[in-house]
Amino acid sequence: MSAFWAWTVLAAVVAASAIIVEGGRRLLAGRLSARWPGAGRVARRCAAPAFAFAAVTGSNAAMPYQLIGDGAEGAVRHALRIAVIGATTWLVLRIGYALSDPPLARLMRIEGERNRRARRARTQMLLLRRIAAVIIVVLAVGAALFTFPAVRAVGAGVLASAGVAGLVVGIAARPALGNLLAGLQLAFSDALRLDDVVVTQGTWGRVEELTLSYVVLQLWDDRRMIFPVSHFTEQPFENWTRHSSRLLGSVELHVDWTVPVEELRAELYAALRENPLWDRREWMLQVVDVLPNGVVKLRALMSAADSASTWDLRCDVREHLVAHIRDRHPEALPRFRVDSDPVADDAAPSPDGETPANGAPVDGVAEGRHADGARAVPRRDGPAPAKSLRRA
Incomplete structure (x- = not known):
């Protein structure tokens, strides 16, 4: 056979392979897509690796090696063999991803009570797909490396000392293997x-x-x-979503003892009924603690469908209760109370034996009176007089 016909046959084989692939793509995207809606998506995703696979396999089958020089024949044959391995790996990965994408997309659209099982199945499918892809790539790389005679000789030596090699590889790849096993444990547990x-x-x-x-x-x-x-x-x-996405949220308030708890409880229920974030499952308002500074702690509990709704509902309820106490019951705002020692009513005599008309001196400071008649007794060595300060 002449060189012209040999190269013509090669071109014809490659063209025929490409025509076959194009026919299969049109069939999947046309008639079969009416029965199987995902066929067109599979055809589009697998078109490029399918054409590459057809080209390299056709070239490997019809390549006129006898027309290539002795020095280049081995290199071309070796390169085509590696290309076939790469194209096959690419095509297998694309087919696997194209077939697994539709069920994964359906699992993403599942809501309600079945959402937890759908997310579990989706997680496991994704991890299994990644594991399968890693295994396929490792096998392909190993097959490509074993096409080299020197690597085959090294591989035989490694297989002869498999125990030592396995120990060394295990120690070197311990973090990667640990993460791999941890990922499988998380997905299937x-x-x-x-x-x-x-x-x-x-x-x-x-x-x-x-x-x-x-x-x-x-x-x-x-x-x-x-x-x-x-x-x-x-x-x-x-x-927070292991068994269900529903959560309980809490709002804590520190208020004075004079707060009307029953009225505040009714106000909380009225606010929750008007809030669309409340799922009408749980609500409660309780006095959970009495603090030493004369302040009581109130805790409001409420339920919502998920964590985001719970956060927003807590903020809404907190703002509503704070505004209600501030506007309707300002006397119930938290206060600091400081106790002081009682001051004797009897006036102490002054050093010269005289007592001022407006009161007796206390530690060298005379007692004065306000316009309303209340006594103001400053002290230098004792605590401040009893007073009530509103907390900032």
Whole structure:
């Protein structure tokens, strides 16, 4: 066969492979998409690796190696073999991702009581997909490396001393393997899922991404906090949505003893009924403590559908109760009370034996009277007179 026909056959084989791939793509995006809506999405995602796979396999099958020089034949054959491995890996990964994306998208749209199970299934599917992708890539890299004769010789030596090699690899990859096992433990023990609301190290966040090596928390101000996966298996953390997203919120107020608790309880209930964030499940107002400075502590409990609603509802209730006490019962605002020693009514004689007409001196300072007749007795060596100061 002449060189012209050999290269013509190569071009014809590559073109035929591309035509076959294009026909399959049009079939998936056309007729099959009516029965299976995801077929068009699969065809679009797999088109590029499918064309690459068709081109390298056609070239490997029809390449006229006899027309290539002895020095370049081995290099071309080796390069095409590695290209076939790479294109196959790319195509398999794209097919796997294209087939798993529709169920993952359906799980994201599930709300209500089934949302917890949907988030658990989605977390497990994502981790399994990542594990499968890592395994496929590792196998592909290993297959490509073993096409080199020198690597095959090294591989045989490593297999001969598998125990020592395994020990060395295990020690070197201990953090990565620990995170891998921690990710699997979190996913299949249902301790952490995507979209879970967690609190760790005083940080509140929502699980945005859960991988085999790290967990991304989206904070309330749209910052991202990244933790290693092993952190959630070695350190305690709060999971506010493990069984349900409903939460109880509390508002604490320090008020004077004169506060009308029953009226404030009725006002709390009226405010909750008008607030759409309250899920009408729980509410309560109690006096939970009496503090030494003459102040009582009130705690208002209320329930909401999720953590964000609970936070907003707490802020609304706190503002409403503070405004109600300030406007309707200002005497119930917290006060500081300071007790002083009683002052004797009898006036002490002065050093010269005389007593001023307006009162007796106390420690060298005469007692005076206000315009309303009340005595004002300053003291230099004792506590201040009894008084009531409103807390700022």
